[in-house]
């Protein structure tokens with residue numbers, strides 16, 4: 001049996017959960033069970049059914065996220081499940097290792113493709129911070145595969161879904177969340193399909209209006225290079241690269257970023273890369289699909305106007 | 313603490329793409345582990361205690377471990393084994409942590425070579441301690457740990473009872489650089505080598521590949537930037 005952990009984001013199953021469902025339903029021959037913690041909103045179970053989930057177990061009784069208790073509750077619901085697929089989000093990264101120990105499983109994180117099962121169970125995972133891939137044989141009977149968001153194509157497979165509830169008792173949490181701060185209404189960078197990113201070439205934080213306007217026209221999230229977040233022109237959560245976030249959007253637009261190897265490490269798996277830089281020798285052009293050699297302050301207003309026109 | 317190739321390393325593979333090519337590669341302390349080491353020093357300077365560095369690695373890791381001692385760790389333990397995967401490493405570290413009477417085990421968010429991001433949570437589960445990952449702040453006040461950590465789309469603050477495992481995210485602190493006095497002191501600090509415990513295999517790396525090289529970039533004229541939007545819409549079909 002194959003299962004997925006369906007991360008419950010304020011009642012909603014995000015795209016990364018549907019990717020896990022698509023992955024699981026393509027490797028399973030006997031249905032897929034999803035486990036989520038806390039009740040999802042109305043209609044969310046049907047979303048899972050569209051991607052091949054035959055059973056949803058809703059675990060109740062946990063009041064706040066605690067990796068230890070969540071891990072135990074998920075592991076306890078895995079009866080019969082040998083392979084568990086989940087999204088490699090921050091929550092997934094907190095939970096996958098804890099569940100792996102409890103189910104005595106081989107664990108692969110950062111997985112970017114469906115497994116090769118012609119000889120065992122071999123997954124392809126990103127290594128060396130975007131500079132390589134490895135093929136890893138998972139040898140234990142039980143397996144956990146945590147997939148990088150935006151790596152697996154959604155694949156519809158409409159089935160009917162049975163919903164069950166399970167209740168666990170919350171054993172004294174050893175951690176306590178004292179405050180939580182989510183940027184409301186913004187697309188999280190790791191889930192964004194389009195990212196507009198800018199670097200030191202933008203000169204100062206006061207010039208980010210254009211970057212944000214282009215991003216909002218394209219339905220994109222915004223990102224930045226390391227010096228930009230170090231200088232606090234932009235929040236640290238936008239910093240991409242080797243020591244920041246690794247992202248894999250369909251489209252990455254880099255404005256005024258030189259393309260240092262450490263920056264590329266976090267973005268080079270983007271499907272299409274666009275570079276706008278006034279220096280024709282900027283190393284980023286070597287990693288780009290499309291480019292404009294020019295001053296961002298002249299190019300951006302044209303792109304904004306063209307994006308507006310393209311919407312109409 | 314993990315020993316990794318320097319961030320500027322060009323990654324290539326040898327032996328028919330089954331091994332990482334270490335020829336000419338400079339090894340460093342994993343940048344996230346450098347943060348957790350610095351934070352451990354800051355915490356013990358305030359709250360008391362000492363800092364032990366534990367690394368799973370072969371003898372060539374010693375030079376990098378000495379650097380951690382030069383930065384300020386009190387002592388070091390090297391588990392004499394090839395760090396073949398995150399699960400193997402976590403089992404070894406858990407065995408060390410169980411012996412030691414430690415209040416906190418700090419790791420990096422991930423190693424920048426194998427990017428597993430597993431060790432913090434694995435250690436938590438193996439030791440049955442709470443684990444808090446991707447922390448941007450860590451502190452110990454009155455015997456309780458306080459963290460700020462990244463969550464999907466935001467941040468939260470968390471309190472935890474000790475002992476606890478936590479992993480360092482960028483922004484946690486400025487990594488310390490060893491000074492001359494530290495480098496001298498590091499030479500005589502204890503570095504104990506222990507043999508690994510036996511662990512059943514989890515998996516095996518069959519082979520590696522580099523990302524597919526890009527075709528030459530298609531350039532548009534800066535006076536005619538609108539053409540780019542047109543190409544993204546009608547040629548690449550991604551907007």
Ligand SMILES: Cc1cc2nc3c(=O)[nH]c(=O)nc-3n(C[C@H](O)[C@H](O)[C@H](O)COP(=O)(O)OP(=O)(O)OC[C@H]3O[C@@H](n4cnc5c(N)ncnc54)[C@H](O)[C@@H]3O)c2cc1C
Nearest residue numbers: 199200201225226241242243256257258260262263278296
């Ligand atoms: C251990 C380590 C880890 C690191 N990790 C990261 C990381 O995770 N992420 C990261 O980003 N960096 C990282 N770096 C830093 C990296 O090496 C670079 O210094 C950094 O990426 C440069 O940022 P930048 O491109 O914004 O700035 P710069 O290198 O200063 O480049 C600015 C670019 O803007 C262009 N420009 C200037 N004005 C204009 C204009 N008007 N219009 C158009 N273009 C213009 C310039 O031609 C130049 O190419 C790391 C470094 C180290 C040593």
